[in-house]
Amino acid sequence: MSAARPPRVASWLLQHLASSPRRESLIGDLIEQYQNGRSTAWYWRQVLAAILVGAIKDVRANKLVAIRAVAIGWLLYILLSFPVNWLSGVVIHSRVTSWLAAFWWSSHLTGTVLVYVACAVSGWIVARLHQAHSVAMVLLYGASVLFFEYGMIGWTFSRHPPMPQAMLILPLFLTMGRPISILIGGLWPRRSDGADMRRVPVQ
Amino acid sequence: MARREFLGGFELLVLLALIRLGDEAYGVPISEAIEKSSGREVALGSVYITLERLERRGLVSSELGEPTAVRGGRAKTYFRITGKGLREVRQAQRTLIKLWRDVPQLHGGSA
Numbered sequence: 400m401s402a403a404r405p406p407r408v409a410s411w412l413l414q415h416l417a418s419s420p421r422r423e424s425l426i427g428d429l430i431e432q433y434q435n436g437r438s439t440a441w442y443w444r445q446v447l448a449a450i451l452v453g454a455i456k457d458v459r460a461n462k463l464v465a466i467r468a469v470a471i472g473w474l475l476y477i478l479l480s481f482p483v484n485w486l487s488g489v490v491i492h493s494r495v496t497s498w499l500a501a502f503w504w505s506s507h508l509t510g511t512v513l514v515y516v517a518c519a520v521s522g523w524i525v526a527r528l529h530q531a532h533s534v535a536m537v538l539l540y541g542a543s544v545l546f547f548e549y550g551m552i553g554w555t556f557s558r559h560p561p562m563p564q565a566m567l568i569l570p571l572f573l574t575m576g577r578p579i580s581i582l583i584g585g586l587w588p589r590r591s592d593g594a595d596m597r598r599v600p601v602q
Numbered sequence: 603m604a605r606r607e608f609l610g611g612f613e614l615l616v617l618l619a620l621i622r623l624g625d626e627a628y629g630v631p632i633s634e635a636i637e638k639s640s641g642r643e644v645a646l647g648s649v650y651i652t653l654e655r656l657e658r659r660g661l662v663s664s665e666l667g668e669p670t671a672v673r674g675g676r677a678k679t680y681f682r683i684t685g686k687g688l689r690e691v692r693q694a695q696r697t698l699i700k701l702w703r704d705v706p707q708l709h710g711g712s713a
Contacts, residue, residue, distance in 0.1 A: 419650050424666075427676025428629035428646055434672065441643075449647025456651050 405433045409446040416534050416586060417446075418453035425449060450534070457535030465539055468529050472540035472581075475521035483513045511573055518544070518577045519584030526585035537585030541578035548574045607659070609694045615640070616652050617691050620662065620683045628667070628678040653681055661687030 410426065419425055433442050458465045487510045525540050526533040552570050609617070619635040620627045632653075633644040656662040667678040683691070702708060 417647070419647065420654065421650050421679050423676045424629060424679040425646055425650050427669075427673035427678060428633075430674040430676070431630055431672065432646075444643075445646055448645035449650075452645060452647040452651055 403434055405430055405442050406439055409443050413446045413449060416450045416453075418457055418532070418534055419449070450538075454535040454538045457532045458539055461532055461535075464529060464532060465536060468525055468532075468536035469540050469543050471528060472521055472525045473543070475524055476518070476544065479517035479521060480514075483510070483517045487513050511576070515576050515580040518580035522581035522583070522585030525581075534586060537582060541581040541585070544581060545575070545578040548577060609690055612648065613652055613656060614691065614694055616649060616656065617661065617683055617687055620681055621688070621691065625680070625682070627681050632681070656687065657681075660684060661690055 410430075413426055413429070414422070417425065429442060429445055490509050490513075522537050522541065526537050529536040549571070552567065552574060556567060615636050616632060619632045622635060623631050629646055629649060633646050633649050636644045636649070653662055653664070657664055661684055663682050663684055665680045665682070667680055669675050669677040
């Protein structure tokens with residue numbers, strides 16, 4: 400029998416980010432249902448729900464740890480902004496990269512890339528300091544940054560009503576990169592621990 | 603006096619599904635049984651989180667089955683309701699029946 404393979408990225412995310420001690424059985428159940436005719440969209444919904452539900456359970460069970468993780472994340476987020484600003488200026492004004500100044504977008508691009516790197520570093524540190532619940536804590540920290548930054552954009556634009564709404568698209572898009580960088584930094588090096596891992600080779 | 607926790611709505615659905623399925627209760631049939639009776643899509647992750655919570659409370663026990671290639675080499679985890687779990691379900695049934703009685707809005711089934 401040729402079996403349909405579920406989406407690889409979704410399976411990878413589930414394998415690495417779901418915090419259930421019965422993760423392997425959960426993945427097996429999803430594969431079984433997918434092979435019984437469930438859609439790819441259904442599989443993705445199930446994977447995202449499993450990751451989110453697991454993270455919410457971890458946060459609710461460890462409220463003080465969650466508060467500490469968000470506080471540490473924000474402290475790093477603020478502290479890292481100083482070297483980012485400095486480094487951004489150095490890159491733009493150095494002789495080696497001075498040609499960049501010819502492009503109007505170069506300072507924005509340099510600053511944005513450096514902010515993303517700083518976000519990834521802060522996510523990595525938050526994950527390392529909360530290894531037992533790293534997924535939940537990094538997701539919570541990333542979500543807090545997203546809500547704050549989007550709130551700031553909304554507040555700024557509400558103070559300048561004549562601004563065209565199309566101008567919102569770029570800041571919204573670029574800001575989305577911050578929590579994504581936090582997640583990449585915090586979750587990328589994570590390996591699955593396989594609490595109930597018992598497998599046979601797939602034919 | 604020890605605080606006695608009430609069964610949540612989803613917990614009750616999961617326990618009822620376990621009772622109906624007997625020895626064949628693992629993630630897939632449990633979620634399918636709930637989907638069929640409720641008419642809503644069920645997140646398997648929520649089913650597992652609920653089962654873990656019920657197991658911690660001693661209302662459910664679990665056993666790991668053999669891994670199979672059809673499931674990507676993953677084993678099924680079979681769940682079974684315990685005696686304590688069954689008593690909790692009966693208690694919830696009695697409570698609900700008492701509350702249901704004499705509620706005019708719930709008679710006739712048009713609401």
